[in-house]
Amino acid sequence: MLLNAYLIFDGDCRAAFEFYRRCLGGEIVAMHTYGEAPAEEAMPAAVRDKIMHARLVVDGQVLMGSDNTPECPAPYEGIKGVSLTLGVDTPEEAERRFDALADNGTLRMPLQETFWAERFGMLVDRFGVAWMINCEKEAPPS
Structure with a gap:
């Protein structure tokens, strides 16, 4: 699937x-x-x-x-209630992708280290699409 x-x-x-x-x-x-x-x-x-x-x-x-077209059953109301998540392998890639997508967009959460991620940030791009960029920390050995 x-x-x-x-x-x-x-x-x-x-x-x-x-x-x-x-x-x-x-x-x-x-x-x-x-x-x-x-x-x-x-x-x-x-x-x-x-x-x-x-x-x-x-x-x-x-x-x-x-x-969308005028023939669609409902008028266009924007993209709501969803975020695209981009998982990346390195903090550098996270920064590069975040900065590119944020160009003329709106920051929701700056790209930063969190308890689960080397880098995590949220933004809405210039087209109204919400993104979360996530570079997870390595899992501790078990």
Whole structure:
């Protein structure tokens, strides 16, 4: 079984996924617009260049997303009640990823040492996505 995050954006999915590619590395393996769909002629002109499906693969992990459209059953209300957690191996990587994702975002908790982690911090990026960056301490020998 796979469990992946699928983010919905209010028209800036392409920019968000380009940003995540720069911050996290990896490869965007899909970036399909509503205008590329088989029923393209049925799509309103205003949404044809919006993203129907994006897929970023980073170290074998997948992040997916799309843009909301006026045809969706509910108006866009932002991404609420969830954080993406990025687990990294070194404090240096934690600092690099945290700083990159925090660019033009909002800090919730500065990146710092905690009782469980070499580095842990929380932020909301410029696209409204909440992130937790975690570099766990080595477990004590048992």
